[in-house]
Amino acid sequence: MDIGFLKNSVLEFVQSHQAYAPFVLGLMTFAESLAFVSLLLPTMTILIAVGFVLAAAEIPFWQAWIGAVCGAVLGNWISYEIGRRYKKTAYEVWPLSRNPQLVTRGEDFFQRFGPWAVFMGRFFGPIRAVIALIAGIFLMPNVLFQAANLASASVWAFVILAPGAGLAHYLLW
Template sequence: MDLDAIKTTVLEFVRANQELAPFALGLMTFAESLAFVSLLLPTMTILVAVGFVLAAADIPFWQAWAGAAAGAVMGNWLSYEIGRRYKKAAYDVWPLSRSPQIAARGEWFFQRFGPWAVFLGRFFGPIRAVIALIAGVFMMPGILFQAANFASASVWAFVILAPGAGLAHFLLW
C-alpha cells in the first residue's frame, strides 16, 4: 500500500465519521491534559497531524477546536480535583512516583508564576501533565483555576490544531 492510498483511506474514514471528530479530539486532549495519563500518552505530534486531516476532510475548524478545548478543560479540571482531594499523596501514584523531578519542577513552576502557572504550564510538555494537579495540591482557588484553565485550553487547542489545518489549506487548495 502506497502513501497516497493510505491518505485516501484515512480521509475517507474521517469524512464518513465527521460527527465523531470533535468527540475523538476531546478524548485525545483529555488524555493529554490529565495528570498521570499525559506522561504515558504523548499525543502532541498526533494532535498537530489531526489538524491537517480534519482540514483535508472539510471538517469545520471551530468544531474541532471546540472538541479539543473541551477535552483539555476536563482533563485539567479532573487533575485539579485529584490534587485537592489527595494532596501530595497523588505524587506517589505511578508514573509520577517514578519521576519525582517532574512534580518538583511543577511545584517550582507553580510557586514562581502563581495562577499564571496554570495558563503557561499547558504549553510545556511535562509541566502540562502535573500543573493542574499541583494547583489542586496547593489549594489554588477554584474560580481562579478555572479561569486559567478555560483560557489556556482555548488558546492551546487553537495552537495545536491551526498549524495542521493551515498547512492543509495551503497544500490542498
C-alpha cells in the first residue's frame, strides 16, 4: 500500500466529515479526562497526531480546540462529581483498585498543591486520571474546581493540538 494513497484517503475522509471533528475530538478528550477510562484508553499520542490531520484537512483550529476543551472539561467535571458523591469508595473500582500507588501519588500531589493540582495535574499523564476525582473526594469548592478545570482544559487542548497543526502548516504549505 502506498503511503501517499493512505494519507490522501485519510485527508479526504476527514475533509468530507469535518463537521464532526469537534465532536470526535470532544469524545477523545472526554475519555482522556474521565477517571477510570483514561487509564484504559491513553489517547494523548493520537490527540497530538489529530492536530496534524485537522490542519492538513483545513479544519479551523479554533473549532477543533473548542471541541477538545469541552470534552476535557466534561470528563474532569464528571470525575469530580463521582469523587464528591462516592468519596473513597471510588478507589475500589477497577482499574483504580489495581493501582493504589497512583491514588497515593494523586492524593500527595493534591495535598501539596491544593487547587493548583487540578490545573497542573491535567499535564501529567497518570495524575490526570485521578486528580479531579481526588478533588471531589477532598471536597474542593466547586467554583474553584471549575475555574481550574476550565483554565487547564483550555491550555491543555491548545498544547496538544497546536504542535500538529503548526507542523502541518509548515510541512504542507
